[in-house]
Amino acid sequence: MVAQDFKVDLNKALVFQVGHLGEAYQEWVHQPIVSQEGPRFFENEFWEFLTRTVWWAVPTIWLPVVCYFVSKSVRMGHTFPEIAVMVLFGILVWTLLEYTLHRFLFHIETKSYWGNTIHYLLHGCHHKHPMDGLRLVFPPTATAILCFPFYNMVKLMASPSVAPAMFGGGLLGYVMYDVTHYYLHHGQPSSEVPKKLKRYHLNHHFRIQDKGFGITSSLWDRVFGTLPQTKAAKKSR
Incomplete structure (x- = not known):
């Protein structure tokens, strides 16, 4: 069967199916299925377990790590106003990283078997099943792995006493990002912002x-010109 004729069976584990879609993958993955119940990723129970994360695990695990790294800069003699600036700058760096990863990695176009498979694991699954509450936040194991290159990047940007607080700010930015992301899908905001x-x-x-x-x-x-037009703006043209 050629890739264009391949049909995904939603009742079976999806990860090793989606690669067979080939060039049809991009169209398939951007046709969302709005259901609270998420699909099965892997037949293996251990790997399936690693793909599921409750939202409150993110602040529970990572906020103590944020406090630890910020406290390192405090112990090195920085004042609280200085710490606040470092943390805020770390958050700003994270927001740029958040945007860059989302735009250039998570939305990369793939068509090969492994390209489709990896993209589905990274972000495609979220576009296909946007209301899957257990796959809205990043698994802690993956976050822990990615913390190493991020910390090394921060150490290149800052002095040894500043880097811990900046990293703590970046990690705090990540926590805010993941919790906000979950809320945007499942929360019912009452205020305008x-x-x-x-x-x-x-x-x-x-x-x-x-x-x-x-x-x-x-x-x-x-900043980078990727702000979508509102429906009202489109109608007025």
Whole structure:
């Protein structure tokens, strides 16, 4: 059977099926299935377990790590105003990294078997099943692995006493990102700011999937020209 004729069986483990879609994968993965119940990824129970994460695991695991790294800079003699600046700069660095990863890695176009498979694991699954509550936040094991290159990047940017607080700020930015992301899909905001952010993000999922790459804010979409037009703006043209 050629790739274009391949049909995904949603009742079976998906990860090793999607690669067979070939060039048809991009169209398939951007046709969302809006269901609270997520699909099965792997037949193996251990690997399946690693793909599922409750949202509250993110702050529970990583906020103590944030405090540890920030406290290292405090113990090295920095004042609290200095620490605040370092943490805020770390958060800003994270927002740029968040945007860059989402735009250039998570939305890379693939068509090979392993390209499709890896993309599905990274982000494709979220676009296919956007309401899967157990796959909305990043698994802690994967986060721990990615912390190493991120910390090394921060150490290149800052002095030994500044780097821990900056890294702590970046990690705090990540926690804010993942918790915000979960809330935008499953929360029911009542005030205007989170309502607008929810509309902005769901617009990326269901209307214009090649724009609107920010999650915690639209800052970098505005800077780099990827802010989607609103329906009202389109009608007025």
